[in-house]
Amino acid sequence: MNNIVWHQHAVTRELRAGHKGHRGAILWFTGLSGAGKSTLAGALESALHERGVHSYLLDGDNVRHGLCKDLGFSADDRRENIRRVGEVAKLMLDAGLIVLSAFVSPQRAERELVRELVADGEFIEVHVATPLEVCESRDPKGLYQKARAGEIKDFTGISAPYEAPVGAELVIDTSEGDLEAQVGRLLDYLASGGYIPA
16 A cells, blocks of 8 residues: 555535535445335435435445456355445545435444444444345345245345344334335435435
């Protein structure tokens, strides 16, 4: 890393926030496959867009089509996947966006590494705490069925552990209530925290 120096640009994060009319933040949606992370993050993205809030949704599957297409699902590759996404989210945060990141991200330590990349209050962990039996009954990609049949090794929730957040800023079970109410909770949190206009 010799001869590499961070270049401080004239347009700061604060200037970008003032221009956009809202603060940036990273909302990190974590939970089991089928918990509703992408659905919830996508609905929030639409609601933010309707309010004129600049956001971007980083989705686990989409990222693996490009940025992380060279990675598999070993423990090391999963860590690298989250590290890369965390760095991209940090850059987007610096651009003044509200970044919505929807990833299983089963290891507590990996999520904490992303939290440590940014200042206090800029990382908002959203535990999509939908019970395993509900996630498995949905099984939108047929992954649980394959995992139970032994076709997928180290599948989170079945043959690999999921470390639930200890102090998530928000906990949402998508099997309770409707999507509109769940998005309302997220919007209320962002408004009350001064991230977006009330």
